[in-house]
Amino acid sequence: MESSTVKAPTDAGARLRDHLARTKTGSWLDPWVKGALTALAGLIFVLLAYFLIKLFVEARPVFAAYGVLDFVFKVDWLPSQDTYGAGALVAGTVITSIVALIIGVPVAVATALFVTELAPVKLRGLISGTLELLAAVPSVVYGLWGFLFLAPKIKGIEQWFADTFSFIPFIGGEVSAANYFITGLILAIMIIPIVSAISREVMATVPADQKEAALALGATRWEMIRSTVLPYSRAGIVGGSMLGLGRALGETIAVAILIGGATSGVGDSLFSQGSTLASVIALEFQEATASPEHRAALIGAGLLLFAVTLVINAVARGYISRAESRLVRAEKDAKKAAAASAAGEAPKGPSLMSRVPRPHLPELVTSLSGRKRVDSIARGSVGFLTGVALLPLVALLAFLVIRGGGAISWDFFTTDPTGAAGAVSNANRFLGGDAAASTAGQDLGGIRSAIVGSLEVVGLAAVVVVPIGIAVAVYLVEYGQGTWFGGFVRYLVDVMTGVPSVVFGLFVYISLVVSQVGGVPFAGWKASVALGLLMLPIVINSSLPVLRLVPSALREAALALGVPRWKVILRIVLPTALPGLVTGALLAIARAAGETAPIIFTAGVATALVGDPNGPLNTLPAQIYADVTASSSAQHDRAWGAALTLVVLILLLSLVARLAQRRSRIS
Amino acid sequence: MSTDPQTPTRDTSIADGVETPLQTPASIAADPATKAARPAVTGTGHEVTLKNVKSFYGDNMAVKGVDLEYRANQVTAMIGPSGCGKSTLLRSINRMHEEIPGARVEGEILLDGVDINATGTDVVAIRRMIGMVFQRPNPFPTMSIRENVAAGLKFNKVKDVDHDERVEWALRGAGLWDEVKDRLNAPGVGLSGGQQQRLCIARTIAIKPDVILMDEPCSALDPIATLKVEELIQELKQEFTIVLVTHNMQQAARVGDRTAFMYLGDLVEVDETSKIFTNPSDTRTEEYVSGKFS
Numbered sequence: 001m002e003s004s005t006v007k008a009p010t011d012a013g014a015r016l017r018d019h020l021a022r023t024k025t026g027s028w029l030d031p032w033v034k035g036a037l038t039a040l041a042g043l044i045f046v047l048l049a050y051f052l053i054k055l056f057v058e059a060r061p062v063f064a065a066y067g068v069l070d071f072v073f074k075v076d077w078l079p080s081q082d083t084y085g086a087g088a089l090v091a092g093t094v095i096t097s098i099v100a101l102i103i104g105v106p107v108a109v110a111t112a113l114f115v116t117e118l119a120p121v122k123l124r125g126l127i128s129g130t131l132e133l134l135a136a137v138p139s140v141v142y143g144l145w146g147f148l149f150l151a152p153k154i155k156g157i158e159q160w161f162a163d164t165f166s167f168i169p170f171i172g173g174e175v176s177a178a179n180y181f182i183t184g185l186i187l188a189i190m191i192i193p194i195v196s197a198i199s200r201e202v203m204a205t206v207p208a209d210q211k212e213a214a215l216a217l218g219a220t221r222w223e224m225i226r227s228t229v230l231p232y233s234r235a236g237i238v239g240g241s242m243l244g245l246g247r248a249l250g251e252t253i254a255v256a257i258l259i260g261g262a263t264s265g266v267g268d269s270l271f272s273q274g275s276t277l278a279s280v281i282a283l284e285f286q287e288a289t290a291s292p293e294h295r296a297a298l299i300g301a302g303l304l305l306f307a308v309t310l311v312i313n314a315v316a317r318g319y320i321s322r323a324e325s326r327l328v329r330a331e332k333d334a335k336k337a338a339a340a341s342a343a344g345e346a347p348k349g350p351s352l353m354s355r356v357p358r359p360h361l362p363e364l365v366t367s368l369s370g371r372k373r374v375d376s377i378a379r380g381s382v383g384f385l386t387g388v389a390l391l392p393l394v395a396l397l398a399f400l401v402i403r404g405g406g407a408i409s410w411d412f413f414t415t416d417p418t419g420a421a422g423a424v425s426n427a428n429r430f431l432g433g434d435a436a437a438s439t440a441g442q443d444l445g446g447i448r449s450a451i452v453g454s455l456e457v458v459g460l461a462a463v464v465v466v467p468i469g470i471a472v473a474v475y476l477v478e479y480g481q482g483t484w485f486g487g488f489v490r491y492l493v494d495v496m497t498g499v500p501s502v503v504f505g506l507f508v509y510i511s512l513v514v515s516q517v518g519g520v521p522f523a524g525w526k527a528s529v530a531l532g533l534l535m536l537p538i539v540i541n542s543s544l545p546v547l548r549l550v551p552s553a554l555r556e557a558a559l560a561l562g563v564p565r566w567k568v569i570l571r572i573v574l575p576t577a578l579p580g581l582v583t584g585a586l587l588a589i590a591r592a593a594g595e596t597a598p599i600i601f602t603a604g605v606a607t608a609l610v611g612d613p614n615g616p617l618n619t620l621p622a623q624i625y626a627d628v629t630a631s632s633s634a635q636h637d638r639a640w641g642a643a644l645t646l647v648v649l650i651l652l653l654s655l656v657a658r659l660a661q662r663r664s665r666i667s
Numbered sequence: 668m669s670t671d672p673q674t675p676t677r678d679t680s681i682a683d684g685v686e687t688p689l690q691t692p693a694s695i696a697a698d699p700a701t702k703a704a705r706p707a708v709t710g711t712g713h714e715v716t717l718k719n720v721k722s723f724y725g726d727n728m729a730v731k732g733v734d735l736e737y738r739a740n741q742v743t744a745m746i747g748p749s750g751c752g753k754s755t756l757l758r759s760i761n762r763m764h765e766e767i768p769g770a771r772v773e774g775e776i777l778l779d780g781v782d783i784n785a786t787g788t789d790v791v792a793i794r795r796m797i798g799m800v801f802q803r804p805n806p807f808p809t810m811s812i813r814e815n816v817a818a819g820l821k822f823n824k825v826k827d828v829d830h831d832e833r834v835e836w837a838l839r840g841a842g843l844w845d846e847v848k849d850r851l852n853a854p855g856v857g858l859s860g861g862q863q864q865r866l867c868i869a870r871t872i873a874i875k876p877d878v879i880l881m882d883e884p885c886s887a888l889d890p891i892a893t894l895k896v897e898e899l900i901q902e903l904k905q906e907f908t909i910v911l912v913t914h915n916m917q918q919a920a921r922v923g924d925r926t927a928f929m930y931l932g933d934l935v936e937v938d939e940t941s942k943i944f945t946n947p948s949d950t951r952t953e954e955y956v957s958g959k960f961s
Contacts, residue, residue, distance in 0.1 A: 013779045016780075017781055020788065026791070553805035559794060560763060562795030562796075562819065563791065
């Protein structure tokens with residue numbers, strides 16, 4: 001047997017050498033693929049560096065003229081006199097965001113509690129699905145609804161409130177149609193889905209045995225929630241609220257429609273007009289083309305906004321990861337305790353006690369009937385707040401369907417908006433001209449050019465950005481794991497996620513539109529660039545977890561079959577992750593399709609059907625924005641029709657995304 | 668369930684190894700069509716020689732200088748307690764070890780006298796020569812049974828063999844043909860765990876490597892599936908050199924021609940399986956095989 005196995009090694013060796021020499025494996029491509037993917041990841045750095053440098057350089061004049069502190073805190077933004085102190089804008093941003101948090105967070109936490117702890121199982125999916133629907137509605141539609149429906153409806157209530165509580169500072173006086181409060185209210189409705197979703201996720205991680213321990217001690221349901229669920233998920237709720245705050249700070253179009261646009265000072269009361277950092281950029285950028293100082297001031301406002309959002313998002317992420325690591329820590333503790341007890345050590349008294357949830361309420365409330373009353377009141381108000389959260393959605397959807405459905409006809413989709421209606425209102429809005437021609441009785445036309453333009457702008461952005469985003473995600477998962485460069489790129493992507501869309505719009509405006517790249521100032525492809533910048537971090541962030549879910553066993557199996565790494569990625573990793581990648585890309589596209597602020601900066605004003613992306617293009621969000629800010633009710637109707645169209649398109653995208661997710665082969 | 672009439676009895680194969688004429692499972696040999704597609708490998712066994720092999724994870728040496736010879740057309744079973752470095756050593760042999768960031772290998776690993784770690788050697792080509800079967804069955808979820816088996820051929824753009832014939836050959840070789848021949852286009856992940864593992868073995872032998880490394884191939888399988896895979900290993904050694912890492916000493920005794928015992932990164936002893944289990948030279952081996960520690 002020994003002899004039979006010892007073959008002439010030279011023969012076999014020669015055969016092997018020959019074989020190795022002749023085998024074409026394609027592995028020579030590996031370093032190239034790795035290099036190319038690394039370069040793409042490096043592109044993120046180049047982009048972001050150029051973005052920051054460009055903004056700083058352009059904003060320098062205003063910082064040089066006023067000094068950073070004066071620019072931030074002085075309250076005199078007077079473009080007509082060329083003095084710029086952003087204090088009033090900062091104040092407006094802070095006021096609206098605080099209103100949004102005060103109203104939005106309790107409601108969002110209540111919905112999260114209701115869905116995870118109190119609601120009948122059948123209702124849970126329905127409510128969380130509905131809230132996700134709320135997240136898919138683009139902000140311009142919120143602005144439209146707030147401006148045309150909510151603001152007039154609640155003006156009376158606001159006036160009553162202002163009169164009754166006028167003794168409180170900052171409340172009282174005449175209620176303006178557009179004001180801080182109504183803006184904050186709409187922002188609250190917009191952040192509820194985010195805050196609620198993150199709170200739900202965190203609450204779902206509360207260990208069932210802790211909850212059962214509280215219930216077994218005789219706690220009522222509400223006492224259980226207070227003693228276990230809320231303390232456990234506090235960090236996550238704070239983190240989610242901060243993310244919501246980040247969203248509220250950067251929100252542009254809804255605010256621009258609702259806040260009025262006064263910049264000369266901070267309003268006297270909660271119910272007076274004002275401006276935020278984001279809204280002033282959207283409302284004034286066009287007139288600023290004439291004045292370099294004005295432009296520099298707007299860019300300064302954009303930088304300020306970016307800086308604040310960056311800090312808020314960083315803090316938020318810190319809180320959320322703390323909430324997640326708490327679970328890991330608890331498991332570690334449990335393991336340690338188990339090991340200690342296995343080793344025969346008696347667990348120390350205090351550490352064991354601290355793990356038991358402290359049901360303090362049963363001791364405070366002595367009679368059971370009193371505790372029961374507290375329980376039912378608390379549960380009732382949680383349910384009530386959930387209803388409050390769902391109410392605006394129902395109202396919004398009902399209005400969309402009724403008003404928008406009324407505007408929609410076959411002609412609506414097959415004709416372009418007439419030049420008069422679209423262009424005049426736009427000119428009015430942006431150019432400060434007084435060409436407010438009467439449009440009454442005139443045929444306004446439909447929204448064909450807006451639909452086609454939207455598809456063109458978003459499609460162009462998606463075609464370029466989705467592959468790049470997935471490639472960067474592939475780099476991060478396949479090559480960048482554990483390297484400093486991978487971690488650095490990952491961090492940059494997080495930074496990019498936090499950039500408010502209006503700042504991207506501003507960036508494209510100053511770097512592509514003002515310098516007339518391509519021979520024309522405004523062009524559809526420039527809007528695509530802005531949307532692409534917005535989509536890139538979303539695509540990367542949604543692709544990362546999907547690619548990480550591809551079991552490494554599959555990669556190893558393919559590698560062990562003698563497949564070069566690039567082919568493993570192309571033929572194994574990507575096909576396995578495909579459904580999830582499609583979902584992420586579609587959600588990014590849906591998000592971009594509803595963006596308004598970056599488009600009005602870049603695509604310009606157009607009404608006719610144009611195919612050429614190197615020229616002004618009409619888009620659905622821009623059309624809605626132009627129509628809602630016009631004065632004729634016929635244009636408002638067209639805005640509703642366009643809004644319904646946009647929402648249906650976005651919901652279709654989200655639906656397809658969901659279906660793709662369901663096809664996923666990796667759980 | 669198919670039963671192969673030509674399954675060799677385990678006892679004889681352990682006792683006198685290559686006494687039986689070299690052949691693939693009889694069903695394949697009997698089929699003239701597949702015979703034509705198969706290059707004559709019979710009789711040209713391939714051996715792997717390790718010379719002072721050290722495997723590192725960063726600064727941590729997991730394999731501390733192993734000299735070992737894996738003989739051609741034999742099953743060498745690797746046993747030892749968890750963390751003794753047997754899986755790391757196995758993964759060093761087809762250079763899968765270096766896929767882990769910071770991992771590296773020192774020493775010489777010779778396949779038929781050729782150093783697989785020599786500079787300029789294509790790692791991908793080496794892995795085609797040295798196939799691997801993993802602990803958990805890992806069929807590609809996006810592919811059908813047929814595509815899974817043909818994956819290696821397709822990825823490597825092997826054009827001079829008929830893929831369908833090779834798929835049948837490999838599935839017969841893995842003892843899976845009768846169970847799946849009517850549903851070759853069904854997804855590979857739809858099979859049972861044991862079938863999936865045999866599918867992975869079929870996928871590995873379809874590209875005809877010289878050596879097959881098996882990393883605890885039965886640890887995720889039930890006893891009946893384990894038995895099937897063990898019988899399969901006995902047949903596969905007619906054509907391939909097999910290294911089997913196992914946690915299960917009974918399994919090593921059943922299928923190993925030779926058995927190597929590793930402890931704390933060192934190779935303690937390698938010898939005929941019967942000797943290892945009845946009369947080991949080293950006391951540590953004796954303690955381990957008699958269950959004194961694990």
